[in-house]
Amino acid sequence: MQAKHKLEVQRRERTGSRYARRARAAGRLPCVIYGHGQEPLHVETDHKQAIRYFESGERLFDLALQGESKAETVLLKDLQFDYLGNNVVHCDLVRVDLDEVVEANVHLHFVGEAKGLKHAGAILTHSITELHVECKVRHLPEEIRVDISGLDTGHPLLARDIPLPDGLELKAEGDVVVAQVTVTKAADETAEGATTEGEGSEPEVITAKKEEEGEKKD
């Protein structure tokens, strides 16, 4: 992956939650840049533009620091969200070289229609949508295409079964289920470890039982 876009950033003169909040109110996204043994750099960028890049799967950027001509390549390392879990409030960018080996998460793009979906009530579930890999920055793909046309019920697709592009090494556990075709059961099932009001009037109280036993011993 080569950096396609320039991320224009400005240095943040004052840091802390109060100033970060003011920056967000003004349509800016607070970021921090670190790595390569240099001092961390607190910057801010245009919120809308940054989110547009992140949503399109961009992870690698050429940094354009306002007022400085030094060129740097940065990789998106982490995102922080607010309590609603969807709004990005801060991002971490790490300085990288194109030949540096990094660990990163790569999106999985599922292609084809699974064989097992022809069964009645069968659905495709994927517990993870990205894979943790290690590779050189220049080999980091935007996404990994996974062909699921051969996927059938009872045979989940594991992380180790995914063919990785050249230069990529799997860092996630190999036996993690990536996708599987499951047949949904009848609607009236209840959660495991739960009971309904009709079955047992009250739950079993663990401590109450122990007290009774204690009394018997005395």
Added chain:
Amino acid sequence: MALMPKRVKFRKEFRRVRDRKATKGNYVAYGEFGLQALEGCWMTGRQIEAGRIAAQHYLKRQGKVFIRVFPNKPISKKPLEQRMGKGKADVEYWAARVKPGTMLFEIAGVPEEVARNAMARVARKFPVKCRFVGRRLSA
């Protein structure tokens, strides 16, 4: 039939503070779309069950519904015309602690429009304002 735990450590518990925002369980983790609470409440087992039935009826066995909250908090209530005191009352119902941001339900295996309609029906069963969300961005 409302949900409740099978085993508990204590029969009754304190009310505890309710006005906090969700710091976990606040994003779509299992399905593709979710229903997120924007307010806090004690959501009863009956309300959760009503939501599940509403979703299942609309989906007609398509897709998979994940319930992300469980009523594990016993709520006690004194009978009517009872004088105050004389100890804590009996457990009346079981509730889930819902904070602003908590993901309540998730759906997988259906198109967005179907999931949106199903979640709209589910949201009507709940005592809080909710919103429909998808999976969030990841680094």
